[in-house]
Amino acid sequence: MQSFIKVENLTKSYGGLKAIEEITLEIRKGEILSLVGDNGAGKSTFVKTLAGAQLPDSGHIEIDGEAVRLESPKKAEFYGIGCLHQGLGLIDTLNVPENVFLGRELQKKVLGIFPQLDYQKMRTETRDLLNQFSIKLPKLNDAVVNLSGGQRQTIAISRLLLQKVKLVIMDEPMAALGVEEGSKVLNLIEKMRSESVSVLIISHNLEHVFKLSDRIAVMKNGKLIKVLEAQNTSREEIVKLITFGLS
Amino acid sequence: MSDSLIGNADRKWLFQGLGLTIVVIILAILFSLINPKFATITNLLNVLTQASYYIILAVGMTFVIAAAGIDLSVGSLLALITVVSFELIKNGLDPILGVLLMFLMGGTLGAFTGYLISYINIPPFIATLGIMVSLRGLALVHSAGKMHYGLPESLTWIGQGDIIGIPVPVLISLIFTLFGAWLFNKTKFGLHARSVGGNREAARLAGVNVNLVEILVYSFMGLSVALGGLIMITRIDSTQATIGTSMEIHVIAAVIIGGTSLFGGKGTVYGTLMGAILLSMMTNALVIAGVDYFWQLFIMGIIVLIAVTINNIRDKRFLFNSKP
Numbered sequence: 001m002q003s004f005i006k007v008e009n010l011t012k013s014y015g016g017l018k019a020i021e022e023i024t025l026e027i028r029k030g031e032i033l034s035l036v037g038d039n040g041a042g043k044s045t046f047v048k049t050l051a052g053a054q055l056p057d058s059g060h061i062e063i064d065g066e067a068v069r070l071e072s073p074k075k076a077e078f079y080g081i082g083c084l085h086q087g088l089g090l091i092d093t094l095n096v097p098e099n100v101f102l103g104r105e106l107q108k109k110v111l112g113i114f115p116q117l118d119y120q121k122m123r124t125e126t127r128d129l130l131n132q133f134s135i136k137l138p139k140l141n142d143a144v145v146n147l148s149g150g151q152r153q154t155i156a157i158s159r160l161l162l163q164k165v166k167l168v169i170m171d172e173p174m175a176a177l178g179v180e181e182g183s184k185v186l187n188l189i190e191k192m193r194s195e196s197v198s199v200l201i202i203s204h205n206l207e208h209v210f211k212l213s214d215r216i217a218v219m220k221n222g223k224l225i226k227v228l229e230a231q232n233t234s235r236e237e238i239v240k241l242i243t244f245g246l247s
Numbered sequence: 248m249s250d251s252l253i254g255n256a257d258r259k260w261l262f263q264g265l266g267l268t269i270v271v272i273i274l275a276i277l278f279s280l281i282n283p284k285f286a287t288i289t290n291l292l293n294v295l296t297q298a299s300y301y302i303i304l305a306v307g308m309t310f311v312i313a314a315a316g317i318d319l320s321v322g323s324l325l326a327l328i329t330v331v332s333f334e335l336i337k338n339g340l341d342p343i344l345g346v347l348l349m350f351l352m353g354g355t356l357g358a359f360t361g362y363l364i365s366y367i368n369i370p371p372f373i374a375t376l377g378i379m380v381s382l383r384g385l386a387l388v389h390s391a392g393k394m395h396y397g398l399p400e401s402l403t404w405i406g407q408g409d410i411i412g413i414p415v416p417v418l419i420s421l422i423f424t425l426f427g428a429w430l431f432n433k434t435k436f437g438l439h440a441r442s443v444g445g446n447r448e449a450a451r452l453a454g455v456n457v458n459l460v461e462i463l464v465y466s467f468m469g470l471s472v473a474l475g476g477l478i479m480i481t482r483i484d485s486t487q488a489t490i491g492t493s494m495e496i497h498v499i500a501a502v503i504i505g506g507t508s509l510f511g512g513k514g515t516v517y518g519t520l521m522g523a524i525l526l527s528m529m530t531n532a533l534v535i536a537g538v539d540y541f542w543q544l545f546i547m548g549i550i551v552l553i554a555v556t557i558n559n560i561r562d563k564r565f566l567f568n569s570k571p
């Protein structure tokens with residue numbers, strides 16, 4: 001399989017702490033790659049550099065063979081990378097369509113010249129998007145602050161469907177989701193693969209990891225210690241790697 | 248109704264706006280009963296005219312506070328740009344250019360404030376406190392002890408003229424409020440300002456250019472100061488380095504009484520309008536009743552504290568029942 005993105009020797013420190021160190025990895029077209037590791041292993045830090053949320057201190061990133069600099073989320077989006085960030089999906093004070101379309105708003109012209117947000121269209125499209133999942137939201141116009149964790153997560157995930165993505169990154173997408181909502185998201189991920197979108201998933205749930213993944217990458221203390229074909233490994237092996245590393 | 252000017256994020260704002268409107272009306276009736284002088288058309292238009300520059304500045308401040316910021320420098324900025332332009336106009340600069348210069352200075356200095364807050368990462372309170380003191384200093388360097396007066400009639404019309412009996416300042420402030428409400432609720436700029444105030448990092452990750460948004464928000468505040476300042480100096484046909492002292496308190500108070508959350512992320516321009524009118528009405532009634540200026544300040548402070556408390560009860564942001 002061809003690779004979509006290749007990273008080489010990616011390193012990022014926070015003060016004295018090396019959150020990720022010398023990470024080298026490729027993500028292939030149309031594969032589902034899971035990233036696992038203990039709390040604080042550096043998973044979120046790694047995907048933030050792929051999503052343009054922060055620049056690495058050193059290292060290279062190549063997309064379709066071309067060296068790129070992902071200095072902003074917009075730049076990553078330009079290259080077809082969409083990301084669901086852990087815990088930073090929604091803005092409490094905005095309503096549902098505002099959250100879904102934030103950063104890529106639909107506009108119309110009033111009086112022929114003044115650009116204005118097209119709330120009606122954004123509401124309709126939001127409803128269509130959310131219909132693909134099984135959540136029922138009574139009022140799209142209310143601030144999302146009072147929605148349940150699963151409802152919020154689903155709204156955040158639905159944002160990804162608005163982009164023309166080649167690589168979708170999801171940091172803990174199943175967290176907070178109920179059984180039905182969770183299985184819809186699993187279906188969505190498999191559908192993406194069938195459309196040869198690459199998917200990078202971070203999850204602590206090994207059942208999901210094994211159900212979905214083509215490959216599994218294990219991180220420990222900021223380092224990528226091993227990448228395995230899902231078929232050729234077992235839960236026991238993964239758990240052992242997560243806990244004890246390579247030794 | 249979701250397309251109303253009262254706020255998209257939450258329909259509760261509609262009721263809040265109505266609630267405040269009712270309070271304003273009840274107070275107006277109360278003041279009229281206590282003192283018939285209050286109820287005259289002349290006095291009511293006078294209240295609105297006095298409110299006009301506070302309304303305009305408070306509309307700008309609604310964006311700042313909704314973006315989780317604060318701007319303490321508005322009074323000093325008003326002083327600096329009005330003394331500079333006033334003197335230039337007196338020395339023969341074309342009045343239109345003089346007015347444009349005010350807007351240019353207001354917008355640019357506001358953008359500079361926004362730059363300090365976004366790129367240099369200075370907390371808004373500290374950044375604008377510093378700007379407040381230094382701009383007041385500059386205004387005093389330029390005009391200490393000087394009183395500028397005597398503008399051309401083409402300009403004084405802005406502050407003193409009327410159109411079919413309605414004072415021009417009142418018309419300008421109402422049109423500006425409508426514009427502000429549109430900008431706040433209906434445009435990308437307004438949405439981005441609210442998103443930055445709601446959760447700056449989440450907004451950044453969603454692709455909002457948060458630094459630019461903050462610069463634009465403070466720049467818009469500066470433009471509002473220029474417009475408010477223009478009305479103020481053309482109304483009294485004078486200005487001096489000490490003009491606008493402690494104006495920021497009045498302006499911030501109007502926004503808070505209007506119901507905009509000090510915690511950022513949401514707000515209401517219509518509420519701000521009502522808040523500014525309510526404050527001016529109070530002040531006017533207290534003046535008519537012969538209450539001392541210092542007591543007026545005391546009462547205004549108390550009203551602000553009550554308003555914040557009411558906002559917190561509304562947002563359930565209370566001791567053990569805290570919600571973001």
Ligand SMILES: Nc1ncnc2c1ncn2[C@@H]1O[C@H](COP(=O)(O)OP(=O)(O)OP(=O)(O)O)[C@@H](O)[C@H]1O
Nearest residue numbers: 014017019037038039040041042043044045046086
């Ligand atoms: N902005 C930051 N500033 C300082 N340290 C940070 C920052 N972000 C992450 N870290 C540190 O970097 C390390 C890696 O964090 P990261 O969030 O990448 O872990 P993770 O693998 O995603 O963990 P989890 O499974 O708990 O989400 C941790 O030690 C964390 O404390």
Ligand SMILES: [Mg+2]
Nearest residue numbers: 043044086171
């Ligand atoms: Mg994480």
